[in-house]
Amino acid sequence: QQQVKQSPQSLIVQKGGIPIINCAYENTAFDYFPWYQQFPGKGPALLIAIRPDVSEKKEGRFTISFNKSAKQFSLHIMDSQPGDSATYFCAASIAKAAGNKLTFGGGTRVLVKP
Amino acid sequence: DAGITQSPRHKVTETGTPVTLRCHQTENHRYMYWYRQDPGHGLRLIHYSYGVKDTDKGEVSDGYSVSRSKTEDFLLTLESATSSQTSVYFCAIRGGVDTQYFGPGTRLTVL
Numbered sequence: 001q002q003q004v005k006q007s008p009q010s011l012i013v014q015k016g017g018i019p020i021i022n023c024a025y026e027n028t029a030f031d032y033f034p035w036y037q038q039f040p041g042k043g044p045a046l047l048i049a050i051r052p053d054v055s056e057k058k059e060g061r062f063t064i065s066f067n068k069s070a071k072q073f074s075l076h077i078m079d080s081q082p083g084d085s086a087t088y089f090c091a092a093s094i095a096k097a098a099g100n101k102l103t104f105g106g107g108t109r110v111l112v113k114p
Numbered sequence: 115d116a117g118i119t120q121s122p123r124h125k126v127t128e129t130g131t132p133v134t135l136r137c138h139q140t141e142n143h144r145y146m147y148w149y150r151q152d153p154g155h156g157l158r159l160i161h162y163s164y165g166v167k168d169t170d171k172g173e174v175s176d177g178y179s180v181s182r183s184k185t186e187d188f189l190l191t192l193e194s195a196t197s198s199q200t201s202v203y204f205c206a207i208r209g210g211v212d213t214q215y216f217g218p219g220t221r222l223t224v225l
Contacts (some may be wrong), residue, residue, distance in 0.1 A: 001187050006156070032212045043118075043204055043216035044157065094213050100145070100169060102214055104156030 003027050004092050006105025013080055021075045023090035028071065030071045030092040034102070035064065035075050047088070048075075054110050080112045102105045116162075117141045118217035120205050126223045131190040135220050137205030139185075145208035146188040150178060150201040151219075157204060163188055195224045 006023045023033075026068045031052055036044035050057045050064045052074065057064045061078040077084055090105040115147045117140035127133050137146060145164055149157040149172075159172030161180040169180050177199060192199055205217040 004156075017135075034213065036216075041219075043218050046213055046215065049213065066124070093212060098209060099162050099164060100212055100214075101147075101159050101162065101172065103155075104158070106154050107155045 010109040143207040146207040
C-alpha cells in the first residue's frame with residue numbers, strides 16, 4: 001500500500017528547462033513534506049521541505065507547490081542544469097506521531113541534457 | 115553526511131547466511147532508522163530506534179531484527195538472508211524536529 005504516489009518515473013529536459021515532479025498523498029494527517037535528491041552511489045540528501053500551512057516554498061532554484069485540498073504537492077526545478085541530474089524522492093510524515101516515520105514516493109529520475 | 119557511517123558498504127552473501135549491517139553516528143542523535151531502497155518503491159522503513167534498547171517496527175520488518183546497545187550504533191540483522199533481501203540499505207538519523215539525514219548506504223547482494 002503506497003500512501004505517497006510520485007510521477008513521472010523519469011523525466012528528460014534540456015538545460016534551462018523546468019522539470020516538474022508531482023506527488024499525491026492519501027493520509028490527511030501528514031503534515032511534513034520533504035523532498036530528497038539522490039545521486040548515484042550516494043544516500044538521499046534533504047533538498048527542501050514544506051508544511052501544509054503554506055502553499056509555496058522556494059530555496060534557490062527549487063520550489064515546492066502545495067495544494068492541501070487536492071492532497072498534492074510538486075517540485076519545480078527552475079533553470080535546470082546538468083548537475084541537477086539525479087533521482088528525486090518526495091516523502092511525507094506526521095510530525096507528532098511516534099517515530100516521525102517518513103513515507104516515500106517511488107522516485108523520479110531526472111536527466112538534464114546540456 | 116550528518117556524521118553517519120555505514121559498514122560494510124558492499125556485501126555479497128549466500129542465501130541462508132546471517133548478515134549484520136552497522137550504522138554509526140557521531141552526533142548523539144536519539145532517533146535512528148533503517149530503510150531499504152528498491153527500484154520503484156522509493157525507500158521503505160524497516161525498523162527504527164528511539165533510544166538505547168528502544169526499537170519499533172516499520173512497514174517491511176519481516177525477516178529483519180535490530181539492536182541498539184549504544185546511542186551511536188544501530189545494527190540491522192538478517193537472521194537468514196534471502197534473495198528478496200537483495201537491496202540497498204540506508205541508515206538515517208533524525209536531526210531537528212522532523213528532518214531525517216541519511217548515510218551513504220550498504221549494497222547487499224544475496225545469491
